[in-house]
Amino acid sequence: MKIGIVGLGLIGGSLGFDFRALGHYVLGISRRPSTCEVAQAKGAVDQASSDLSLLATADVIFICTPLEAIEATVKQLIPHIRDTTMLTDVGSVKASVVQKISPLWPRFIGGHPMAGKEATGIEVAQANLFAQKPYVLTPTANTSERVTATITALVADLDADVHQCDPAAHDRAVAWISHLPKMASAGLIAACLSEPEPALLALAQTFASSGFRDTSRVGGGNPELGWMMAKYNRQEVLRTLSAYRQAMDEVTTLIEESDWDALEALFVQTQQARAKFL
Numbered sequence: 113m114k115i116g117i118v119g120l121g122l123i124g125g126s127l128g129f130d131f132r133a134l135g136h137y138v139l140g141i142s143r144r145p146s147t148c149e150v151a152q153a154k155g156a157v158d159q160a161s162s163d164l165s166l167l168a169t170a171d172v173i174f175i176c177t178p179l180e181a182i183e184a185t186v187k188q189l190i191p192h193i194r195d196t197t198m199l200t201d202v203g204s205v206k207a208s209v210v211q212k213i214s215p216l217w218p219r220f221i222g223g224h225p226m227a228g229k230e231a232t233g234i235e236v237a238q239a240n241l242f243a244q245k246p247y248v249l250t251p252t253a254n255t256s257e258r259v260t261a262t263i264t265a266l267v268a269d270l271d272a273d274v275h276q277c278d279p280a281a282h283d284r285a286v287a288w289i290s291h292l293p294k295m296a297s298a299g300l301i302a303a304c305l306s307e308p309e310p311a312l313l314a315l316a317q318t319f320a321s322s323g324f325r326d327t328s329r330v331g332g333g334n335p336e337l338g339w340m341m342a343k344y345n346r347q348e349v350l351r352t353l354s355a356y357r358q359a360m361d362e363v364t365t366l367i368e369e370s371d372w373d374a375l376e377a378l379f380v381q382t383q384q385a386r387a388k389f390l
C-alpha cells in the first residue's frame with residue numbers, strides 16, 4: 113500500500129518507520145525541507161517533500177501535524193489527492209477534529225495513538241512506538257465500513273491495541289488520563305518553583321529523583337501539545353481539573369485535621385485503583 117504521512121515529527125516519523133518495516137511504500141510531507149531530509153536519511157520515509165502533490169497516488173494518508181494545523185492541512189491536501197484516498201489523523205482531541213474534517217472528506221476516520229514521549233520532532237521518532245499501546249479510532253454513523261476496516265487493519269499491524277469509540281466519549285475519557293495529568297504535572301513543577309528561598313529550591317532540585325521524574329514527566333514535555341489539549345478539549349479539561357482541585361482540597365483538609373486514618377484509607381484506595389488504569 114502507498115501510505116502518505118503529513119507532519120514528520122515524533123508520531124508521523126514513528127508511523128513511517130513501522131509502515132516501511134511492514135513493506136508499505138511511505139510518502140512523507142513536512143513543512144521544512146530540512147525535516148524531509150532528516151526523515152529520508154533516517155529511513156522513516158521512502159520519499160519526502162514539502163509539496164503536497166507527492167501524495168497524488170497515496171492510498172491512505174495519516175495527518176500528523178499539531179492539532180491547530182489539521183483542518184488547514186486537509187483543505188490544502190484535497191486538490192492533490194484521488195477520490196478514493198482514505199484519510200485519518202492522530203490528534204490528541206477527536207470531537208472538534210472529526211466535526212471539521214468529516215464534511216471536507218467522506219473517507220475520513222479520526223484516530224489517536226495513546227503513545228508518546230516528552231521530546232518532539234523527527235529526531236526522536238522511533239520504531240515500535242505504538243506496540244502494545246492503545247490506538248483509538250473514532251468512527252461516526254457516517255464513516256464507511258471500508259474506511260474503518262482498512263485503517264483498523266493498518267494500525268493493528270503496528271501491534272497496537274485497537275479500540276473504537278465515539279469522538280466525544282474519547283475526549284471525555286482522555287481528559288482524565290492524558291489531559292488532566294498534563295495540567296496536574298505542569299502544576300506540580302510550577303508549585304515547586306514558588307519556593308521563595310533560592311537556596312532551598314536549589315536543594316530540592318538537587319534531591320529530585322525517581323518520584324519527581326515520574327510525576328513531572330508529562331508536565332515537562334511538549335508545551336504546544338499541552339495548550340492545544342486545553343484549547344480543543346476545554347470543557348472536559350475544566351471538568352476534570354475541577355474534580356482534581358476538589359480531591360486536593362480533601363487531602364488538604366485531612367492533613368489539616370490530622371486525620372491520618374482517613375488519609376491512609378484514601379491512599380489504600382488509590383493504590384488499589386491504579387492497577388485498573390495501567
Ligand code: NAP
Nearest residue numbers: 119120121122123142143144147179181203204228232233
Ligand atoms: P511533533 O513531533 O512536533 O511533529 C509535528 C510535525 O508537524 C512536525 O514534523 C512539523 O514539521 C509539522 N508541523 C508543525 N506545524 C505545522 C503546520 N502549521 N503545518 C503543517 N505541518 C506542521 O509533534 P507530535 O508529537 O508528533 O504530534 C503530532 C500530532 O500527534 C499532534 O496532533 C498530537 O496531538 C498528536 N499526538 C501526539 C502525541 C505525543 O505524545 N507527542 C501522542 C499522540 C498523539 P516541520 O518540522 O517540517 O515544521
